[in-house]
Amino acid sequence: MTGTVKIVTQGRGGKVQYSEGWLKKNVCAFSWEFGGGDTVAIVWFTTEDVFNSAYPWASGRQKEILSFVAEELRRTQAPSSTIEWGNGYFNLVQK
Numbered sequence: 714m715t716g717t718v719k720i721v722t723q724g725r726g727g728k729v730q731y732s733e734g735w736l737k738k739n740v741c742a743f744s745w746e747f748g749g750g751d752t753v754a755i756v757w758f759t760t761e762d763v764f765n766s767a768y769p770w771a772s773g774r775q776k777e778i779l780s781f782v783a784e785e786l787r788r789t790q791a792p793s794s795t796i797e798w799g800n801g802y803f804n805l806v807q808k
Contacts, residue, residue, distance in 0.1 A: 715733060716731050716732060716733035716778070716781060717731070717732050717733070718730070718731055718781075718782055718785040718786065718789075719732070720745070720786075720790070725746055725747050726744065726745050726746035726747065727744075727745060728742045728743065728744060728745065729742065729743045729744075729745050729756055729782060729786065730742045731743075731778055731781070731782050739768070739770045739771065741764070741767070741768045741771060741778065743756050743757060743758050743779075743782065744756070744757045745757070748804060748805075748806075751806050751807050751808065752804050752805070752806050752807075753790070753791045753794050753804075753805040753806065753807055754786070754790070754791070754804070754805045755802055755803075755804050756782070756783070756786070756802060756803050756804075756805075757801060757802045758775070758779055758801060758802065758803075759801070760801070761775050761776075779803070783796045783803050783805075784796070786805060787805055790805070791805045791807065793807065793808075794806055794807050794808070795808055
């Protein structure tokens with residue numbers, strides 16, 4: 714995957730932006746918030762049909778993009794954490 718991930722912080726949370734493209738940047742965004750206890754951060758995402766409608770340039774690739782975003786966040790922000798997936802969210806968790 715050739716996209717990039719950018720974190721926009723607004724207080725205790727913000728947006729995680731995934732972008733790809735050179736001349737025309739295509740961007741999708743997910744909300745995030747710092748967690749508590751062992752949870753470093755929580756990132757929320759919509760259902761696949763809402764994602765496909767909101768980001769037609771990425772239609773059918775939500776799982777691929779989210780996997781890339783989750784791994785990139787883990788690698789750059791919390792390398793010793795693990796990714797735990799839930800229904801509509803994923804957590805970065807320190808074990």
